[in-house]
Amino acid sequence: MSTLRIGIDVGGTNTDAVLLGAAGELLARTKTPTTEDPIDGITKALGAVVGTHANDISTVSLGTTHALNAILRRRELGRVAVLRLAGPATQSVQPFAGCPEDLRAAVDGGSWIVRGGVEIDGRVHPLDVAEVRGVLAQCAGVDGIAIAGSFSLQDPVQELEAAALVREVLGSEISVSLGHQVGGIGLLERENAAILNASLGGIVGGVIDAFVAALATHGIVGTPYLTQNDGTLMSVEQARALPVLTIGGGASNSIRGAGVLTGLADALVIDVGGTSTDVGALAQGFPRESAFGVELGGVQTNFRMPDVVSIALGGGTIIGTAGELGPESVGYRLPEQARVFGGDVLTLSDCAVAAGRAAMGDTSLLGGATWSEVLASADLLVADAIDRMKLSRGDVPVVLVGGGSAILPATLPGASELLRPADFDVANAIGAAVGLVSGDAEHVLNLGRGREAGIEVVRSDAAARALLAGADPALLETIRIDEVSLAYTDPPMSRLRVKVAGPPLA
Amino acid sequence: MRVCAGETGVRKSLTVQLDLSNIARYAHGCAVLGTGGGGDIRIPLMIAQAAIAECGPVAVIRPEELADDALVLPVGGWGAPTVCIEKFDSGDEGRLLCEAAERWFKRPVAALMASEIGGGNGVQLVSWCARMGLPLIDADGMGRAFPEGDMCTMHIAGVSPAPAFFADERGNVMTTHPIDALWHERIARHLVLVSGGVIAGADHPMDAATVPEATIPDTVSLALAIGEALERDGVDGVLAVAGGRRLVTGKVVDVERLTSGGFARGVVTVEGTGVDAERVVSIQVQNENLIASESGRTIACTPDLITIVDAGTGEAISTERIRYGQRVTVIGMPCADVWRTPRGLEIAGPERFGYDGPWVPIEAAGL
Numbered sequence: 001m002s003t004l005r006i007g008i009d010v011g012g013t014n015t016d017a018v019l020l021g022a023a024g025e026l027l028a029r030t031k032t033p034t035t036e037d038p039i040d041g042i043t044k045a046l047g048a049v050v051g052t053h054a055n056d057i058s059t060v061s062l063g064t065t066h067a068l069n070a071i072l073r074r075r076e077l078g079r080v081a082v083l084r085l086a087g088p089a090t091q092s093v094q095p096f097a098g099c100p101e102d103l104r105a106a107v108d109g110g111s112w113i114v115r116g117g118v119e120i121d122g123r124v125h126p127l128d129v130a131e132v133r134g135v136l137a138q139c140a141g142v143d144g145i146a147i148a149g150s151f152s153l154q155d156p157v158q159e160l161e162a163a164a165l166v167r168e169v170l171g172s173e174i175s176v177s178l179g180h181q182v183g184g185i186g187l188l189e190r191e192n193a194a195i196l197n198a199s200l201g202g203i204v205g206g207v208i209d210a211f212v213a214a215l216a217t218h219g220i221v222g223t224p225y226l227t228q229n230d231g232t233l234m235s236v237e238q239a240r241a242l243p244v245l246t247i248g249g250g251a252s253n254s255i256r257g258a259g260v261l262t263g264l265a266d267a268l269v270i271d272v273g274g275t276s277t278d279v280g281a282l283a284q285g286f287p288r289e290s291a292f293g294v295e296l297g298g299v300q301t302n303f304r305m306p307d308v309v310s311i312a313l314g315g316g317t318i319i320g321t322a323g324e325l326g327p328e329s330v331g332y333r334l335p336e337q338a339r340v341f342g343g344d345v346l347t348l349s350d351c352a353v354a355a356g357r358a359a360m361g362d363t364s365l366l367g368g369a370t371w372s373e374v375l376a377s378a379d380l381l382v383a384d385a386i387d388r389m390k391l392s393r394g395d396v397p398v399v400l401v402g403g404g405s406a407i408l409p410a411t412l413p414g415a416s417e418l419l420r421p422a423d424f425d426v427a428n429a430i431g432a433a434v435g436l437v438s439g440d441a442e443h444v445l446n447l448g449r450g451r452e453a454g455i456e457v458v459r460s461d462a463a464a465r466a467l468l469a470g471a472d473p474a475l476l477e478t479i480r481i482d483e484v485s486l487a488y489t490d491p492p493m494s495r496l497r498v499k500v501a502g503p504p505l506a
Numbered sequence: 507m508r509v510c511a512g513e514t515g516v517r518k519s520l521t522v523q524l525d526l527s528n529i530a531r532y533a534h535g536c537a538v539l540g541t542g543g544g545g546d547i548r549i550p551l552m553i554a555q556a557a558i559a560e561c562g563p564v565a566v567i568r569p570e571e572l573a574d575d576a577l578v579l580p581v582g583g584w585g586a587p588t589v590c591i592e593k594f595d596s597g598d599e600g601r602l603l604c605e606a607a608e609r610w611f612k613r614p615v616a617a618l619m620a621s622e623i624g625g626g627n628g629v630q631l632v633s634w635c636a637r638m639g640l641p642l643i644d645a646d647g648m649g650r651a652f653p654e655g656d657m658c659t660m661h662i663a664g665v666s667p668a669p670a671f672f673a674d675e676r677g678n679v680m681t682t683h684p685i686d687a688l689w690h691e692r693i694a695r696h697l698v699l700v701s702g703g704v705i706a707g708a709d710h711p712m713d714a715a716t717v718p719e720a721t722i723p724d725t726v727s728l729a730l731a732i733g734e735a736l737e738r739d740g741v742d743g744v745l746a747v748a749g750g751r752r753l754v755t756g757k758v759v760d761v762e763r764l765t766s767g768g769f770a771r772g773v774v775t776v777e778g779t780g781v782d783a784e785r786v787v788s789i790q791v792q793n794e795n796l797i798a799s800e801s802g803r804t805i806a807c808t809p810d811l812i813t814i815v816d817a818g819t820g821e822a823i824s825t826e827r828i829r830y831g832q833r834v835t836v837i838g839m840p841c842a843d844v845w846r847t848p849r850g851l852e853i854a855g856p857e858r859f860g861y862d863g864p865w866v867p868i869e870a871a872g873l
Contacts, residue, residue, distance in 0.1 A: 086593060087596075088596040088598070088675060088676060088677065089593040089594065089595075089596055089675035089676065090593055090594050090595070090596070090675070091595075091596045091597050091598075092553040092556060092557070092594060092595035092596060092597035092633060093549065093552045093553055093556055093594065093595075094556070097552055097555075097556060098552060117593060119593075119702035119703070120586075120588075120589050120592070120702060121702065121703075123702070125676075150592050150593040151592050151593070185588070185591065185592065186591045186592070187591065187592050187593070187594075188549070188552075188591075291827070291829045292827070387757070388757075388831055388833070389831065390831065391830060391831070393759065444588065484763070484826070485763060486586055486587075486588045489586050489588075489703070490695070490699060493586075493588075495588065
């Protein structure tokens with residue numbers, strides 16, 4: 001019976017993988033170095049955990065940094081033509097405004113603002129079909145088309161109409177990215193999301209092909225999924241259509257994994273690596289998201305990423321001669337360069353060993369010195385990050401994960417308890433393995449037309465997206481409803497986001 | 507009489523134009539003067555940058571540099587900030603407003619002026635100036651941001667809002683002749699709805715000779731100086747340039763949001779940290795930050811300016827972007843003297859917003 005799950009997380013240093021049993025118990029785990037072509041490390045990690053269970057796997061979830069790296073390094077990006085449906089409104093800021101020149105050089109396949117757009121009250125300004133056809137005639141040879149219209153989240157009808165025209169003029173092979181499918185409120189950010197999405201079709205498509213081939217190599221029968229920004233999963237079909245949503249899986253996976261390892265739904269999660277420490281929050285079982293959109297490779301988008309405070313503090317942080325903390329780190333060279341391992345660099349790990357917090361290497365190499373002031377100032381930084389992330393004044397449970405978490409003390413201000421679960425160093429792969437499948441929708445709600453009915457519209461939109469992503473329709477749950485009222489609207493309006501999620505369809 | 511900027515010597519360092527090198531600093535200064543409202547500066551800044559890149563820098567002038575009978579047009583945007591991030595300027599609005607005014611007055615517009623310097627409204631019109639080749643008057647009608655169009659110094663000075671001109675991004679142009687400032691506000695709100703949530707407007711047209719007695723002088727230079735000080739010295743720089751006081755530095759521990767009458771109302775509570783430990787300051791919000799109080803005692807109150815800025819960078823945080831956990835400094839700045847007159851307080855004092863008076867000047871708080 002297929003009841004086992006595999007989770008894989010490709011990080012900057014390591015590719016981690018786990019095999020989980022039917023009850024979520026850890027059956028196998030591996031850490032291998034991330035390879036130049038990450039797919040080699042993925043194949044190797046799969047081989048290391050699958051053992052004799054190739055026929056018993058129900059799902060294989062992959063969190064990968066391929067798409068993010070392509071954007072950051074401006075490599076393997078497709079050329080995109082941009083069609084904005086809003087004219088004559090919005091002509092004062094052209095597509096690609098604010099985009100770094102090198103990214104634009106890699107991606108810009110021409111841009112046009114054509115007549116059209118939807119109003120907040122639902123009125124639609126018709127497209128000039130001849131104008132759109134004329135523009136598309138100039139788009140031959142691009143790898144993808146990004147289409148974004150004003151208020152397309154209110155009514156996607158016009159983006160869909162334009163997409164049909166693209167198919168008609170340029171054929172059904174070309175990749176078309178629609179703003180309402182990839183972005184939230186904010187036309188420029190949504191347009192940027194559609195542009196990035198259209199430019200990532202090639203590279204993410206290649207990763208998916210290789211991932212599926214790696215599963216075949218090992219004879220693994222399970223359904224493949226990719227993890228996305230909010231820590232949930234999507235099917236490979238949806239990932240091919242919406243590749244940009246795979247960019248932020250890493251931090252989310254750690255936070256989700258910490259929840260699974262401890263059984264907590266609400267907690268802070270401190271992930272200590274060699275160089276930096278990320279403090280994130282688990283809220284109702286999911287990573288709390290940033291309140292605002294993030295910048296990606298220099299481009300403003302409206303993706304919500306996990307809300308994380310990062311501090312330059314890790315196991316490899318170098319201590320200066322006057323006791324100053326980093327920010328430099330010996331990183332993955334800790335086992336050669338730290339004093340406890342016979343090296344000549346004083347690191348935070350050495351201080352932790354001297355204080356009895358951590359046990360590693362040869363304590364006698366430290367010569368009996370203690371660095372209590374160094375540790376105190378490190379603890380203060382972590383306590384401050386905890387305070388920044390807390391949602392209320394009371395103390396909260398804190399889960400420690402990541403290879404460097406041994407440097408932290410037994411108690412921290414703001415933490416009601418510090419939990420150090422077993423297998424804390426593969427929490428990210430565990431988080432990927434147990435991911436739910438979700439759908440998100442955001443609308444501006446006209447409260448004059450009835451609030452409950454409006455919420456239902458947004459909820460069913462989110463549910464439709466979750467089903468497309470591969471969720472089990474019988475087990476969908478509403479995870480979150482966020483509502484913000486809008487100023488100067490008559491009738492009163494609010495901005496509503498709904499997230500629903502359920503386990504992957506077996 | 508000139509207040510604040512002129513007396514603090516800001517004038518001496520005035521850059522007499524807004525160009526690509528200083529427009530972002532200017533916009534951040536406008537955000538500080540926005541007291542949490544006035545619209546987000548991000549898209550207006552992009553619009554202004556595009557227009558300057560295309561058409562060149564904008565000259566900033568004093569009204570005295572114009573002939574007494576030269577036509578000065580106060581302009582600004584009306585509408586919902588959320589609409590502005592989905593549909594924004596075509597870029598033609600400034601031309602449509604000027605042409606409408608010129609058709610009526612049968613003489614050219616000599617300069618534009620911000621109706622409201624605070625927030626995006628202080629920034630958007632820079633693009634119109636650039637595209638029209640018109641100078642920007644170093645003054646405005648509020649010295650900050652306010653939620654309603656009648657809360658302006660031209661109203662205090664008795665300048666009629668009529669004729670008022672409106673243009674939307676589709677090219678519709680409307681001229682209205684409201685009988686007073688309140689009717690002007692009422693009519694404009696309806697035009698905003700017809701045009702789908704945002705509209706560009708010009709009102710209280712004036713001769714250059716009237717500008718000094720009906721506006722707050724030197725606010726463009728002040729915004730630029732605040733932006734420069736912010737970049738250089740963070741919060742301390744802002745306080746020095748704006749004559750402001752640090753009301754509290756701490757952490758946002760509560761954000762209570764209510765909606766009534768089309769306004770985003772709420773209460774933001776800031777718990778002091780460091781030297782302010784044990785202090786708790788709450789701020790009443792109605793689109794803008796209106797009253798700051800501590801232990802039931804008012805420590806700053808509209809029309810004085812209250813702005814919440816990032817404790818680290820000094821950048822202003824608009825009302826919609828305040829979130830639990832942010833590390834902030836709340837700063838208070840004295841408003842222009844004209845707002846402290848009985849008529850000014852009637853139009854923009856605490857009672858106007860439904861709070862108990864009387865108004866307490868920020869200087870009396872003893873902070």
